[in-house]
Amino acid sequence: MALASIFGTNMFNYEPSGVVAFYEAYSAVRESFARASEWTGLDVEPLLYQNGSYDDESRRLQVVSVGLAAAQLGIQDVLMEKGLHPEVVGGLSLGGLVAGCVAGTIERRDLMRLLMEADHAPEQDGGERAEGIAAAYLSLDFDPDHYYGEQREGVFLSADFGCDAGGRLRIVMLSGYRDALEKLAAEEPDGVINVTEGADLAVHSPLRKKSWELTRAQLAGIRFTDPRLPVCSCLERRTLGTGDEIRDMFVDNVVKPISLVHLNDGMRQHGTALALVVGPSPVLNVLRYPFPVVFVDSPEAVPRAVAAVFEHGVRLRRAAGVR
Numbered sequence: 001m002a003l004a005s006i007f008g009t010n011m012f013n014y015e016p017s018g019v020v021a022f023y024e025a026y027s028a029v030r031e032s033f034a035r036a037s038e039w040t041g042l043d044v045e046p047l048l049y050q051n052g053s054y055d056d057e058s059r060r061l062q063v064v065s066v067g068l069a070a071a072q073l074g075i076q077d078v079l080m081e082k083g084l085h086p087e088v089v090g091g092l093s094l095g096g097l098v099a100g101c102v103a104g105t106i107e108r109r110d111l112m113r114l115l116m117e118a119d120h121a122p123e124q125d126g127g128e129r130a131e132g133i134a135a136a137y138l139s140l141d142f143d144p145d146h147y148y149g150e151q152r153e154g155v156f157l158s159a160d161f162g163c164d165a166g167g168r169l170r171i172v173m174l175s176g177y178r179d180a181l182e183k184l185a186a187e188e189p190d191g192v193i194n195v196t197e198g199a200d201l202a203v204h205s206p207l208r209k210k211s212w213e214l215t216r217a218q219l220a221g222i223r224f225t226d227p228r229l230p231v232c233s234c235l236e237r238r239t240l241g242t243g244d245e246i247r248d249m250f251v252d253n254v255v256k257p258i259s260l261v262h263l264n265d266g267m268r269q270h271g272t273a274l275a276l277v278v279g280p281s282p283v284l285n286v287l288r289y290p291f292p293v294v295f296v297d298s299p300e301a302v303p304r305a306v307a308a309v310f311e312h313g314v315r316l317r318r319a320a321g322v323r
Contacts, residue, residue, distance in 0.1 A: 001273035003314045005079070005086040005102065006263070006293075007072050007095030008281030009159075010065055012199050016050050018280055018298040019071040023048055025299045028081060032074030033067075039112040040066055057200075058119070065094060065115040072098045072279040073108060075296060079276060082306055085317045088270040090232035090263045092159070092284070093204065096253055100246045103227035110222045114250075117218055119211040131202035132178035133158060134185060134195040138170045147174060147184060147193070154180030156205040160259040163288040171287070175202040204257050212254040219247055232266030234258045239266055264290050274312045276305050 022029045037044045046052030047067035054060040072095070089099040094115075101111045138144055140163065148155045158175035174181060178195065185193035202208065224243030231240040233249055235256045240246050267275065268290050275293045277284050285295050292312055294305045309316065 001312070001314050002087040002271045003084060003309065003316065004088045004090070004267045004270070004272040004275040004291075005076060005099070006267075006275050006277045006284065007076075007089075007091030007098040007102075008277065008279060008284045009092045009258070010068060010094035011280075011282075012061070012064070012196075014050065014064070014068065014280050014282070016048065016067075016280070019067075019075075020048060021299050022071070022075055022078065026074070026078045028077035029071070029074035032070045032077060035108065036066055036070035036112050039109045040116045042066060042116075061201075062116055062118060065118060066112055068094060068279065069098050069101075069111065069115060073101065075278050076102055078302065079278070079296065079305065082302065083316055084276065084305060084309060086229065086276070087315075087317050088230045088232060088267055088272060090234060090267060092234045092258045092260060092263065093253065096231075096234050096258075097250055099231055100224075100227065100240075100250065103229040103231050103246075105224050105227045105231070105243055105246045106222065106250075114215075114218060114222065117214075119214050129154070130178040131176070131200055131207060132181050132195055133173055133175045133199050133201070133203060134181045134193050136172045136174055136193050137191065138172065140168075140170055142170070144170065144172050147172075148176075152180070152184065155184055156202070156207070157257045158202070158204040159257055160261055161283065161287050162259075162261045162264070165286055165288050167288055173204075175205040176207065177202070204253070204255065206255055208254050212251060215254050216251045219250055222247075230270055232263050232270070234260065234263040237262045237265050239270070260284070260287060267291070274308055274314045 033044050046063055089102050091099040100106055148157045154177035155174055156176050159173035161171040181195050185195055224247045226243050233240055272291050277293055277295045280297050294308050296305055
């Protein structure tokens with residue numbers, strides 16, 4: 001009966017009040033932000049409050065990534081201080097990278113520097129066509145392949161989030177060229193395809209090939225060791241058990257679609273009896289899981305997580321993750 005930690009996706013924007021409350025309440029979170037600041041040269045205030053002003057949108061997204069990773073790692077430290085050491089870890093997008101760090105595969109310093117060097121600029125390989133993403137809310141019996149693939153020029157599957165918590169809808173994210181996404185949305189009833197405003201990167205799609213090449217080059221100089229914990233992939237139904245496998249996940253995460261369904265299946269195979277979703281995760285908080293979950297996005301959730309461990313008969317391991 002294993003305890004799992006799940007780390008959520010990167011976000012173009014997120015509301016930081018829960019992270020700020022953690023920062024004020026726990027020295028481990030303050031230390032996480034202090035070290036992120038030291039390693040990246042970014043001040044703690046914009047990392048924590050997400051209140052910086054940037055002429056370069058790519059720089060703003062770098063700050064969002066570093067701040068969110070610092071929050072996830074700091075909150076995981078809080079949980080481990082309470083004795084809640086996971087037996088299996090995983091995450092979506094940025095969360096998968098953080099999971100690899102928690103498993104001891106990559107040093108935190110290297111992760112933060114990698115996030116600071118990440119390329120968030122639109123690639124525009126299609127000329128001047130803007131990139132974008134869209135959320136699709138589908139009936140459970142509808143095949144999402146209808147919305148992407150060879151029959152949909154410029155539209156790709158970016159994420160499969162599975163079902164909403166009520167089991168009424170299947171939620172997927174599409175990415176690609178904005179004009180192609182808007183054309184698709186116009187063909188469907190209102191509310192089915194929703195093109196996201198203010199998001200101009202076709203994340204987790206083949207359009208990010210240049211970023212994939214940059215990431216591969218950056219990771220060539222970073223040491224990856226074999227993980228001390230199983231890491232469940234969100235890119236395929238697979239548990240990652242070597243440093244090389246996790247390095248490949250870091251690279252392929254740029255261009256391949258992510259899947260909560262894959263992640264959940266992997267964690268269920270490891271006997272997960274309870275999962276803690278660590279840090280702010282507005283997407284993950286509205287989805288269905290095949291095991292009980294506690295969303296640890298504010299200090300008030302910490303005692304709920306401790307209580308859930310005993311409620312569900314979860315065994316606790318003694319070894320800590322990487323610090």
